[in-house]
Amino acid sequence: VELRIAFVGFGNVARSFARMLSERRAHLDEDYGLRWKTTAIATGAHGCITSDVGIDLVEAVACVERGGSLTDLAGTAAASGSAEVVAGCKADILLETTPLDIVLGEPATTYVRTALTRGLNVVTANKGPVAFAYAELKAIAVERGVCFHFEGAVMDGAPVFNLVERCLPGARVLGFSGVLNSTSNLILTEMEAGRSFEDALREARRRGITEVNADYDIDGWDAAVKAVALANVLMTADARPAEVDRQGIRGVSIADIESARADGNALRLVARGERSTSGTRLTVRPERVPSTSILGSVRGTSNALVLQTDLMGEIAIIENDPGIEQTAYALLSDMIAVHERAARR
């Protein structure tokens, strides 16, 4: 049986995943008995298509990368828009990778809700649906007997959600602290090396790691949305991004960094979640942490997350110098999980 895949969003992450999937076709079949075909792709400005026989992913990637329209691909039918594709495509799994919206998490949340309600498994790398509607979407997935996976929402493909769900049964997450935004960490560590904020931001842009709107990174929104995703999934918080006590790195000066260093500390943009009597308290702010601590020692684009648990004490996950392939891998690992669950039935 072939897993029928529909893409909504076919940008950097989805195309990197499409390449990975095409290159590993034989391995996936040999190692997991996973066979797949692509039956729909929806984009914002590069057309929306469906195909019962299967879309050639290599051709689709090349088409978008030369700025063409997917509707030019042979053997495909044009659809009027993404909403129509999500509501009507013949697929077993929807891969959602549209841009993050920090105000409402839309249209991604609507796409995910529609697909789950139709009985499709959903895999997303988008933080929005998890930060704005996790409890509701998870309940629909359970009710419909399908998977809702989102490993790529925090720390790309590094196992965060899967680690807790699959490897820490019976343990409760009491809190977390993390360096979760690569752009901010690159800027802070470049400033430690003497560069100005503006030069360091330019370097982050040059490496292509900033959000389309780099203010999301610098003002702590990206880290806040990730903190909410962690709290909602790992601590059943039902929080929203606007509730995070948030301060970004815009006001940080070289003098702040020097004074932290004089005391053996480093400045890091830290996202924290703590249980309190009134619920879960979430903060994102520049903090002085010991230079030799886990959070103090992550440099450049690297990320770190420390989970406090009741039965397993503290566990740390470090992702060293991630790139787009690590996000694509999140989609692959989630897709294999969907396949394995289907195979068990």
Ligand SMILES: NC(=O)c1ccc[n+]([C@@H]2O[C@H](COP(=O)([O-])OP(=O)(O)OC[C@H]3O[C@@H](n4cnc5c(N)ncnc54)[C@H](OP(=O)(O)O)[C@@H]3O)[C@@H](O)[C@H]2O)c1
């Ligand atoms: N890049 C990373 O390293 C990274 C890491 C972790 C998570 N993520 C998350 O992964 C997601 C994708 O990131 P990306 O870097 O691949 O972004 P991207 O390159 O900007 O791609 C976004 C894709 O979504 C399409 N799109 C926009 N609006 C749409 C709509 N209403 N319906 C259907 N498609 C729509 C775009 O189409 P057009 O190009 O035709 O407009 C494009 O194909 C984001 O949510 C991001 O936060 C990214």
